[in-house]
Amino acid sequence: FGPFPYSATGIVCRMTKPAALLLNQETAQVIQAAFRNANFPNITGEKSMRLLGKVAYGLTNIQVNDLSIEQSEVELREDNAIHITIKNVTAIFKGTLTYGYAGAWFLKFFHSVDFEIDSSIDLQINTELRCQKDKVAADASDCYLAFHKLTLHLQGDKEPGWLKQLFTDFISFTLKLVLKREVCKEINFLAQMLANFVQDLAENFVQDGDIKLDISLASAPLIKANYLESHHKGLVLYKNYSGAFSDSVFSPSLLTESRMLYFWLSEHILNSLALAAFLDKRLVLTIRGEKLQALFEAEDTEEQQKAVQMIFQGTSYNDSVAKVWSLSHPQISVQTEGTIVKSLVAVEVSIFPPGEDPKMVLYIEKETTVTIQAAYAEKKLILHPVDSRTEFKAFKCTADPNGNDPSLRNFLQTIISVVGIPEVISSIELTLTSLLNSKGLHLFDIKNPEIITREGYVIVQLDFSFPNHLLLGFLEERL
Numbered sequence: 001f002g003p004f005p006y007s008a009t010g011i012v013c014r015m016t017k018p019a020a021l022l023l024n025q026e027t028a029q030v031i032q033a034a035f036r037n038a039n040f041p042n043i044t045g046e047k048s049m050r051l052l053g054k055v056a057y058g059l060t061n062i063q064v065n066d067l068s069i070e071q072s073e074v075e076l077r078e079d080n081a082i083h084i085t086i087k088n089v090t091a092i093f094k095g096t097l098t099y100g101y102a103g104a105w106f107l108k109f110f111h112s113v114d115f116e117i118d119s120s121i122d123l124q125i126n127t128e129l130r131c132q133k134d135k136v137a138a139d140a141s142d143c144y145l146a147f148h149k150l151t152l153h154l155q156g157d158k159e160p161g162w163l164k165q166l167f168t169d170f171i172s173f174t175l176k177l178v179l180k181r182e183v184c185k186e187i188n189f190l191a192q193m194l195a196n197f198v199q200d201l202a203e204n205f206v207q208d209g210d211i212k213l214d215i216s217l218a219s220a221p222l223i224k225a226n227y228l229e230s231h232h233k234g235l236v237l238y239k240n241y242s243g244a245f246s247d248s249v250f251s252p253s254l255l256t257e258s259r260m261l262y263f264w265l266s267e268h269i270l271n272s273l274a275l276a277a278f279l280d281k282r283l284v285l286t287i288r289g290e291k292l293q294a295l296f297e298a299e300d301t302e303e304q305q306k307a308v309q310m311i312f313q314g315t316s317y318n319d320s321v322a323k324v325w326s327l328s329h330p331q332i333s334v335q336t337e338g339t340i341v342k343s344l345v346a347v348e349v350s351i352f353p354p355g356e357d358p359k360m361v362l363y364i365e366k367e368t369t370v371t372i373q374a375a376y377a378e379k380k381l382i383l384h385p386v387d388s389r390t391e392f393k394a395f396k397c398t399a400d401p402n403g404n405d406p407s408l409r410n411f412l413q414t415i416i417s418v419v420g421i422p423e424v425i426s427s428i429e430l431t432l433t434s435l436l437n438s439k440g441l442h443l444f445d446i447k448n449p450e451i452i453t454r455e456g457y458v459i460v461q462l463d464f465s466f467p468n469h470l471l472l473g474f475l476e477e478r479l
């Protein structure tokens with residue numbers, strides 16, 4: 001049967017061990033939030049003591065005070081679990097202890113005193129990543145607390161020995177159960193909150209206006225010893241149009257394990273995005289003023305001056321406009337050389353002589369094929385055309401109605417290829433960069449990102465350092 005059919009997968013995200021280790025440095029903040037968020041119920045009970053008869057006790061408004069977390073280890077386990085081990089969490093719980101007993105002579109004696117409990121705890125959290133309703137679900141219910149120490153300190157020095165004994169032998173057992181239940185419940189809750197947070201952030205990231213990418217899971221996340229991997233549908237949704245599944249096949253060997261983060265994207269996604277952008281009338285560019293002048297006066301030759309005179313007939317560039325747009329859905333394919341964009345493009349120049357009606361002076365249709373290499377540096381997307389070829393499809397010029405002036409055509413051919421295509425690409429570059437930054441990509445500290453193109457797919461691989469205000473911000477919202 002060949003490799004497992006990933007055909008429903010358009011995008012694969014791989015996070016390797018180095019990324020997990022870096023993210024693990026934020027675990028301490030999550031655990032601290034879990035302890036702080038946990039609400040501990042009052043613990044009440046009674047115990048009949050030898051000399052004292054029935055003793056009633058209550059631990060009320062238990063709160064965590066100081067919490068210190070030394071180091072936490074993270075391990076990716078092949079059985080689809082992320083094991084986090086945190087040793088020697090020291091926590092001080094504070095609250096009020098009320099105790100009393102009805103003495104033999106019906107003497108009711110109740111006393112309440114503030115307490116502090118010193119504790120040292122080992123945490124073991126085995127989180128499973130699952131696919132639930134097509135989304136990443138984090139299940140951290142496999143959670144253990146081991147108490148090394150749990151000592152009660154009562155306020156003031158009157159600490160009846162029998163009470164400490166009662167606490168040590170009896171109350172602490174219940175207390176451990178309550179602490180484990182509440183802390184693990186909160187950790188599980190936060191784990192799912194984090195998964196939802198990433199999912200929401202990601203969904204917002206891959207949406208703009210009516211165009212969005214369905215990044216719901218195509219299969220359950222995979223965890224290997226050195227990386228974890230999620231497979232997403234990667235379907236382009238545009239209004240009621242939704243792209244068909246792609247047939248490009250992902251296989252794990254396409255990604256290495258040396259970088260922190262990998263995104264594998266099938267070329268089908270780029271193609272569908274181009275179609276959606278075309279349907280959304282985004283593939284239109286208007287050039288006027290000095291931009292237009294720069295295009296038409298890129299090279300100062302005799303032929304150029306003649307052509308400009310013929311086309312603009314003395315109208316200034318400020319009263320002229322060039323419009324460039326795709327006549328058909330651009331076809332995008334990906335090769336090792338780069339991303340190849342093939343599109344039938346129309347260029348129309350109109351002039352608005354003052355006091356006269358506007359008139360269209362030039363119309364050209366060309367089949368353009370451009371090979372583009374992409375890079376990301378200084379928080380900007382860089383698109384570099386490495387090769388372009390064009391083929392005339394139609395040509396109309398009022399100044400030369402029957403098109404028998406070859407010098408004009410040659411001139412236009414040159415400026416479209418030499419300056420026209422680069423101008424269009426740089427405007428796409430600026431638009432995509434501002435789109436990425438509007439999604440907050442510039443907030444991430446991305447290190448040495450590589451955009452690699454191969455037949456049928458693109459791989460984006462990178463390292464990152466974690467802007468902890470991102471996680472802190474998330475946790476503050478939660479607290």
Ligand SMILES: CCc1cc(Oc2ccnc(N(Cc3cccc(OC(F)(F)C(F)F)c3)C[C@@H](O)C(F)(F)F)n2)ccc1Cl
Nearest residue numbers: 011013015136198199201202205215221228229230232263
């Ligand atoms: C925007 C990155 C991205 C996320 C996708 O969808 C999801 C949904 C849920 N989890 C993930 N994970 C991958 C991932 C890695 C790094 C960043 C990120 O999203 C982000 F929110 F940080 C970014 F959008 F800001 C998502 C995590 C998934 O691999 C795991 F680990 F949960 F299994 N991706 C699909 C495609 C792309 Cl390009």
